[in-house]
Amino acid sequence: MTPRNLKYPLPRSLFPRAMLIVIVPLIALQLVVAFVFFQRHFEGVTRQMTRNIARELAVAQQVIDTSPTAEIAQLRLTNLSQPLEIALSLRAEELRPGAHRRDLFDLSGRALVAEMADLLGGQLQIDLAADRRQVDVRLQTDKGVLRAVIPRSRMTVSNPHQLLVLMTATALVLAVIALLFMRNQMKPILQLANAADAFGKGRSVPYRPAGAEEVRRAGAAFLSMRQRIERAMEQRTQMLSGVSHDLRTPLTRMKLSLAMADAMPEAREMERDVEQMEQMLNSFLAFARGDQMDEVEDVHLPALLEEMAEQARRGGGCVETDIRLEPAELPTATLRRAALARALQNLLSNATRYGSRTRLSLRTTPRAVQFIVEDDGPGVPVDRREEVMRPFIRLDSARNQDRGGGVGLGLAIAQDVARAHGGALELSDSEALGGLKAVLRLPR
Ligand SMILES: Nc1ncnc2c1ncn2[C@@H]1O[C@H](COP(=O)(O)OP(=O)(O)OP(=O)(O)O)[C@@H](O)[C@H]1O
Ligand SMILES: [Mg+2]
Structure with a gap:
């Protein structure tokens, strides 16, 4: 308290x-x-x-x-x-x-x-x-x-309690009427709270404003806000996928031409550039699809964690895992599995790209789930942690040299996924390994 x-x-x-x-x-x-x-x-x-x-x-x-x-x-x-x-x-x-x-x-x-x-x-x-x-x-x-x-x-008034009994009975009747009336008034507020809560977690549940004038107004305001956000998200998707799609056609044509022009010495290098551009386009598309996430399901957390670690190891990373569940008999949570896997994959690919050792940990409490990705790389300075989570932001190219180029969407997608679950992505220093520590915190 x-x-x-x-x-x-x-x-x-x-x-x-x-x-x-x-x-x-x-x-x-x-x-x-x-x-x-x-x-x-x-x-x-x-x-x-x-x-x-x-x-x-x-x-x-x-x-x-x-x-x-x-x-x-x-x-x-x-x-x-x-x-x-x-x-x-x-x-x-x-x-x-x-x-x-x-x-x-x-x-x-x-x-x-x-x-x-x-x-x-x-x-x-x-x-x-x-x-x-x-x-x-x-x-x-x-x-x-x-x-x-x-x-x-x-000498005494007979049955003086009668009045008291009557008063208590009337009070009870009044209280019951008030209770029923109040419950009806409360229902629209609860519905609005539930709709807003669900939207915060990325679900759009049917909602119609009802009840008292003020509640209706708040409900209508929520609806128009929801529509605006949905429209903005839709536009983002359309624009990014449109651009990516349009760029793909000339890229494919370039690839073909390059395959023909085998003799040219620069052809190999150009082919690699074209391939990289294609990968970037795929990242854009993945980000654009962010809002069209899969449905929630019961996910076995330790199994997902091991699967992600194994995948990262196959990609050449050195990944250790650490699982602590509380309560131990509750290893599942209701989440969007594919989206969560994508977020973890992005965090792990950063860790293996910028560091040499990676630790992937899972912590659960009765109300929340935490995935923690730590590495022994250079980390991100405190004043740039907000910034790197924004789309297309990459730190100075010097530190990314020969580490393979990304487009700067990995953290943005991970943060999107966290927010879609009503959670958050937090960056800090890893005490254990010395590099970056990314915490993906999700309510369960
Ligand atoms: N584990 C890390 N250690 C050090 N710097 C990091 C780490 N993770 C991210 N960064 C910095 O944050 C920037 C943004 O990361 P983000 O994952 O969004 O993009 P990216 O890795 O450059 O590209 P993408 O993930 O789209 O291929 C990176 O360019 C890098 O400078
Ligand atoms: Mg990345």
């Missing part, structure tokens, strides 16, 4: 982010509403209902106080029980000292006890814990303890 990710612990992809943007305010709103509801409404109603009951108990208290004897008081209380619908009894005893009792999470109970104590005053004991459906009140009078048992439903 980078420090940036630590600072903003947001999910990485768009969909969960959008969901968070919807869900966090929703939960916050629910919390605020629930809090206000309990604090104000729920408690307030409980206090009001409690006040009514407390007044009735005050009446009972007064009846006891105004009765001449405890027996008469008891009789009057029994009569009062009926209309008040409260079980009232009087016992000739002293209130045992003790506190009110209620469950810890009995939120309305707190308001109830507070209100009752406020209105009745004196010595009072309220028990809410013994039976959750009843309120057991004991009140000290001068003729003993007045005990009243009142149904809890008369």
Whole structure:
């Protein structure tokens, strides 16, 4: 995790982010509403209902106080029980000292006890814990303890969770609707990302702009860009193959004439020049064909590596190989085999042309594949490494003397191949051999 990710612990992809943007305010709103509801409404109603009951108990208290004897008081209380619908009894005893009792999470109970104590005053004991459906009140009078048992439903709003359940259910429904809606909005963005990704790797997948206005605009811009690039690539191919083709005919004619003019002493040399020109034309054609690459297939990497090394050895090079796979049980990758072989061949032919020893290595990780070609030649100066990868660029001819002439397309083709796979070609110094180190890095 980078420090940036630590600072903003947001999910990485768009969909969960959008969901968070919807869900966090929703939960916050629910919390605020629930809090206000309990604090104000729920408690307030409980206090009001409690006040009514407390007044009735005050009446009972007064009846006891105004009765001449405890027996008469008891009789009057029994009569009062009926209309008040409260079980009232009087016992000739002293209130045992003790506190009110209620469950810890009995939120309305707190308001109830507070209100009752406020209105009745004196010595009072309220028990809410013994039976959750009843309120057991004991009140000290001068003729003993007045005990009243009142149904809890008369003092507290019944089923307060109903609102909470309703709120949660609505929130869930809203979240699901948002999820479905969002997923539809997300789809065109994903399609655009996939199309752009595929094009970056050299594949042109069918794509049609869809979705919201902005996404459509980005999609249309991508399409016109893709068309422009494809047209440019097509023009490059047509031009190069046209030129090469047109030049071939006169070249063939020259070859024929030279074969006839055997007697001329310069004929042999000219024939060699013509042959070299033909080879150059073939290179142009190969480069021009670069964009018409083969389809991807599962390539066994170590086998390809050995094959390329063997081919280079047959061409007279001294090539050693070094393979390190990670994970070892994954020796294949999905690549364009012929194009990759061409790129490696170009790198190897450079290495054997400009150096005397060559090492071809393969490194894989779960996400990438690296082919490394190193040699013990003169290398390429740091400030010219970008340049030599461009088409038709060759370093000073002095260093290429008697090494056979190329046209300067080898590295350009290798880089094309790397880019067509969404990878890159990097040049650096070889620590092991002292010459150039070319790394062909491809995602798998
Ligand atoms: N391994 C190397 N060591 C030293 N110089 C190199 C090496 N590879 C390439 N170069 C330099 O980079 C230039 C460009 O290389 P590139 O492969 O593109 O063309 P080329 O080898 O000259 O011709 P082609 O490959 O088309 O036959 C070469 O002319 C050479 O000067
Ligand atoms: Mg070359």
